[in-house]
Amino acid sequence: MARVRITQVRSTIDRPQTQKNAIKSLGLGKINRSVELEYNDSLKGALTKVQHLVKVEEI
Known part of the structure; x- marks a missing residue:
């Protein structure tokens, strides 16, 4: 399987x-x-649930 780097770019407030x-x-x-x-x-x-809050990069 591939490895991915997931970075949170937006807050979970509200x-x-x-x-x-x-x-x-x-x-x-x-x-x-x-x-x-x-x-x-x-x-x-x-x-899928938080795609608008994170950035995903394949390593």
Whole structure:
């Protein structure tokens, strides 16, 4: 599987709780924080919920 770098670029203030939970499950929580993860189906689902809050780059 491919590895991706996920960077949070927008705040979770005034967002639904499901989006806040998705950001937390990705290991993010503050703007400009990045994580590198293996791209799989569960990650794809979390990214779909918060695609407007994060930037995804393939490594």
